[in-house]
Amino acid sequence: MPRRTDFHALVLILLSLPGTAAWAGEGPFFITYTHQMEEPGNLELATKNATGRPAEGSRWLGSALELEYGARGWWTTEIYLDGEATGGSGVLFNGYRWENRFRPLAREHWINPVLYIEFENINGADRTLLEVVNHDGEEDLATAPGEARAEKQRELEAKLILGSHWRGWTIAENFIAEKNLRHEPYEFGYAMGISRPLALEARPDRCNLCAENFQVGVEMYGGLGTHDEFGLRGTSHYVAPVVAWTLANGTMFRVSPGFGVTSASAGFVMRFGVSYEVAQFSRAVRNLFRGPGASQ
């Protein structure tokens, strides 16, 4: 089972490979997926963190290390390693997720579908909140991690991702269906988001603090119950403004304060993250073993 030091070693090894930085094409969202795929051969390293404090419970921090790779132009594959720290309970590794996204239509349309399938092997103490389904809510976050860890979550998750770009705006909707492979019923959820860069034209000079490097938007996500208890009753929902700032070297910082809008929701969830994309990672790996001429 990986430890935190293993995470750091993995990141250092990946960053030490010869490759150039690239700008991640993804939007500023934490939860909502757009139809944008990872560029073929590129590897994105990212962390997604969420923190909050339930009314009855200790402050928690959920953290996911994300490795996203563009296998093909139409296929993106991704691994998440999830960890968590709750006040007084130490640091725990909670499991992994393996997701794949497939874009069936070759051309860009008004609405662009992407099919998403994920296997996750995590436990009930996971606090990354990468999606909200069923009746997930503040009650789950108040449970002590030691107790919550006993709940194994080996789940398959499918999403229909719909995305559009219109006059500088990015609009995306996700419909989520999740099934615990052991027993639980089908669980449903949704996420949607809209964002836009602060400037649509690029400046001629290389810059960090220019409007084109900032994206702002808002996302909304929540649970929709199960197949025999479908609906909004007792579910949690969040509205979260998002801001992303990309440096000239391609490093992107994101932050998103999320506000629960129903009584079942956690009152406030703060998300933050950083991502860095290595361009043509696969070529860099080949060159490492075969010499620089391998790319020619």
Place this chain on the structure above:
Amino acid sequence: MTASRILLGAVIAAAIWGKGGSLVQQAPASASAHRNPMAEDTSAKMAGGKLYARECASCHGAMGEGSGKAPPLARPDIRRAAPGSLFWVLRNGALRHGMPSFAHLPEAQRWQIVTFLQKDK
């Protein structure tokens, strides 16, 4: 062995060319008819150069020389192509052949890249 590989490659390339032509040639006439609103804009050319370095150079090379499967872009036919066709390629890509879509870039930035690609027209 090498000669037979070259011959096979030439046959495959000819078959692909005969079937669909280059990606730029696949752009529909309606897309090709679009004019570049930044065609003579010096600032757009410089911004396009910055965007090219950021978005395109890792595959197509810093000088547009191409690498691997990514074709060179510093070519006369690219410089002379209908700007709308290049814009169409940037928007749609060729996902089955490794060229991603750049539809996530605002339209203005895609036109800036087109301006840069055709700077020596």
